[in-house]
Amino acid sequence: MTGTTASQAEVAAMRRAVELAALGAATAAPNPVVGCVVLGPAGETVGEGWHERPGGPHAEVAALRAAGPAARGATAVVTLEPCRHTGRTGPCTQALLAAGVSRVVYAVPDPSPVAGGGAAELRAAGVDVAGGLLAAEAEAGNRRWLTAARLGRPEIVWKYAATLDGRVAAADRTSRWITSAEARADVHALRADVDAVIAGVGTVLADDPQLTVRGVPVDRQPLRVVVDSAGRTPPGSRVLDDAAPTWVATAGELGRGPDGRVDLGALARGLSARGVLRAMVEGGPTLAGALLRAGLVDRVVGYVAPALLGAGPAALGEAGVGTIAGAYRLELVDVRRVGPDLRLEAVPVAAGQLIEAKE
Numbered sequence: 001m002t003g004t005t006a007s008q009a010e011v012a013a014m015r016r017a018v019e020l021a022a023l024g025a026a027t028a029a030p031n032p033v034v035g036c037v038v039l040g041p042a043g044e045t046v047g048e049g050w051h052e053r054p055g056g057p058h059a060e061v062a063a064l065r066a067a068g069p070a071a072r073g074a075t076a077v078v079t080l081e082p083c084r085h086t087g088r089t090g091p092c093t094q095a096l097l098a099a100g101v102s103r104v105v106y107a108v109p110d111p112s113p114v115a116g117g118g119a120a121e122l123r124a125a126g127v128d129v130a131g132g133l134l135a136a137e138a139e140a141g142n143r144r145w146l147t148a149a150r151l152g153r154p155e156i157v158w159k160y161a162a163t164l165d166g167r168v169a170a171a172d173r174t175s176r177w178i179t180s181a182e183a184r185a186d187v188h189a190l191r192a193d194v195d196a197v198i199a200g201v202g203t204v205l206a207d208d209p210q211l212t213v214r215g216v217p218v219d220r221q222p223l224r225v226v227v228d229s230a231g232r233t234p235p236g237s238r239v240l241d242d243a244a245p246t247w248v249a250t251a252g253e254l255g256r257g258p259d260g261r262v263d264l265g266a267l268a269r270g271l272s273a274r275g276v277l278r279a280m281v282e283g284g285p286t287l288a289g290a291l292l293r294a295g296l297v298d299r300v301v302g303y304v305a306p307a308l309l310g311a312g313p314a315a316l317g318e319a320g321v322g323t324i325a326g327a328y329r330l331e332l333v334d335v336r337r338v339g340p341d342l343r344l345e346a347v348p349v350a351a352g353q354l355i356e357a358k359e
Helices: 009-022 059-071 092-099 118-124 134-142 142-149 181-192 201-205 264-273 285-293 353-358
Strands: 037-040 045-050 077-081 103-108 126-129 157-161 196-200 223-227 245-249 279-284 300-304 328-339 341-348
Touching: 009 037, 009 045, 009 059, 009 077, 009 103, 009 134, 009 285, 037 059, 045 059, 059 077, 059 092, 077 134, 092 118, 103 118, 103 134, 118 126, 134 142, 142 157, 142 279, 157 181, 157 285, 181 245, 181 279, 181 328, 181 341, 196 201, 196 285, 201 223, 201 285, 223 264, 245 264
Parallel strands: 077 103, 103 126, 157 279, 157 300, 196 223, 196 279, 223 245
Antiparallel strands: 037 045, 037 077, 300 341, 328 341
């Protein structure tokens, strides 16, 4: 933690701010989820707020309004570094200064080039500022926005379902159903937590998926994206029905990448332009391999069924790996059973990191 050591009241307030931030999880996108608690001189709460929706008051402004005159000389505890830019609302730094706040404690620095740097602006104005309090807890709840802000593109999750020997279909290309009903229900919960679901045109042609959230209540369906270099998606495909919006991304629109197919960097930028912060890729092996080669996979979720096929397409296609030294190394962050299947979740790690961790 940078700056003055936090008090116990500030630690408790930050935990409460993390809870408040989560209240905006379903409505704040594409903005970050942020919570704020204003503490009086004795450590008592005098105001609370969270960011509810784009264009609405930021968490700091909502908490300051709740505190009223009690904000003068108070401490603002906030999950994200206060912004210093004017968008649809004014800078939070100026709101804090106008309210007379004497101390600001934040969890995670704002990585965006336009809004970041609010802590330095507050310090320059004479406010006591401390950063990094409960950063891991605050970051976990705001991972979607933070990843997009740091990378300049959406967080991309590759999801696959395979047999124990890594097959996503049998030799005759049949693939329904490799995993259990419980695993498929879990996939719908995953879809409900993303802004876009992506599939290659090969998957659309082979399986005619709808790519919608079913069996899970959602305020809105995620954007369906078909990566289709040559525009081969049939007009009657279920992915083109009116159950959810669909973007058929072609090479004619986005240009071609090194492999002659859709430029995946342009695809990622196109997703960002459409307000997508987190996207999930559901097949097929060719698209997954191309995304890995392009460095566009941030998380992998695999459902492994206790079944063996011995032949058929593998879960991952050509990914640019020619030797074991070039393998994409992952760190498992979650392993659990879902019905009879195994659910694995992993994130990429830097080269050599796993070896060092074992020594």
